[in-house]
Amino acid sequence: MSTKVDRPSVTYHHARVTVVQRITPHMTRVTFSASSFGEVPAGPPDQYVKVFFPLEGQEEPQLPPPVAGDEVLSWYRTYLAMPDDTRPPMRTYTVRAHRPEQCEIDVDFVLHGDDGPASAWAGRATPGDRVAFVGPHGLYKVPDDTDWQLLVGDETALPAIGAILEGLSPSTRASVYVEIGDAGERQTFDTRGSVELHWILRGARPHGDALLDAVRTADLPGGAPYAWVSGEAGVVKLVRRHLVQERGVDKRAICFTGYWRHGVSEEAASRESIRKIESGETPADDD
Known part of the structure; x- marks a missing residue:
């Protein structure tokens, strides 16, 4: 997903897997349920969430305390500073479908073996497994004068x-x-x-x-x-x-x-984004 650091408040949705369905040979659709999903308003179709996965031997991920507003960068620092044996892997995924009346969302995972924590988790996901989410947020917005x-x-x-x-x-x-x-x-x-x-x-x-x-x-x-x-x-x-x-x-x-980004983990990209923000750098405008 985007390598920029998100600015909205950090509050968690604690969710359980309810259905796992293989869509294609290398993509699986996982349905998650959380009571808080019913409170999420409708958004653009490219809404994305940050998903936190439990480490091996854990039933659910251990998370930093939630924060609001201007404390998001502090939250990122706290998350990235967690020891490797407790910091939950975090990856960004699109909400494929949101059914607020059923308190459910679907997330499609591209499967590429055990090369990454999300693919490894999704390849073994079963009903009852627990994860946590932050978001969703979206970017898709079509101007009125679009043909x-x-x-x-x-x-x-x-x-x-x-x-x-x-x-x-x-x-x-x-x-x-x-x-x-x-x-x-x-x-x-x-x-x-x-x-x-x-x-x-x-x-x-x-x-x-x-x-x-x-x-x-x-x-x-x-x-x-x-x-x-x-x-x-x-x-x-x-x-x-x-x-x-x-x-x-x-x-x-x-x-x-x-x-x-090819060859760059989301944690590494987040560290780089924080460094740029703190140093006052802005992304290059690729003309």
């Missing part, structure tokens, strides 16, 4: 892309480009919008190369677009740069989020 939408991402962006597509109105046009490992990872979405969905197969190519080529050579509609671009941070940066420099898309009409 069509462009959605670009990899597997990690699929849950948000699916939620966006399922919420489109019949009058909305969307061009969608999603890079996946192989054809078995394709999904179907129930949408009322006019959607052109392009599945880009990665094959043996480096992550993102096929997606970049597809976007660069795409025959896109005319008019004013709203672009939503998410996935690996380096690829997102290059897609945004192409849209601005070569397509002439207004920067203000591009929502872009680095869901993950």
Whole structure:
């Protein structure tokens, strides 16, 4: 997810797994239940949460005390300073579906073995397992003068892309480009919008190369677009740069989020974000 440090208050949802369903060979959908989910207001379709997983031998994650407002950076420092044997792994995921009347949310996990704590946990998840959440927060916001939408991402962006597509109105046009490992990872979405969905197969190519080529050579509609671009941070940066420099898309009409960074854990990214904030640095504007 985004490597920036979030500013909203930190309060926890303590949740239990109720259903685990394999969606594709490498993606599983986990349904979580918590009474506090019923109090969460409806938000944009790309809402994301930070998920805290228990360490081996724990029934539930041990968490720093919740905080509010200006104390969020202090909370991050406290979390990152926890000893390795007590600090719960934290990863960021999209809310695939939210059913407040049932106090449930669905989260889709990309499975890549035991390479990361979230994938390892999700690959073994069973009803009754416990996690904690912070959030949700979202970024998707379409300007009123938009003629069509462009959605670009990899597997990690699929849950948000699916939620966006399922919420489109019949009058909305969307061009969608999603890079996946192989054809078995394709999904179907129930949408009322006019959607052109392009599945880009990665094959043996480096992550993102096929997606970049597809976007660069795409025959896109005319008019004013709203672009939503998410996935690996380096690829997102290059897609945004192409849209601005070569397509002439207004920067203000591009929502872009680095869901993950190749070779960098979320903890390392958070430490770097805190360092930049404390030193007064601002992210570079990639024209």
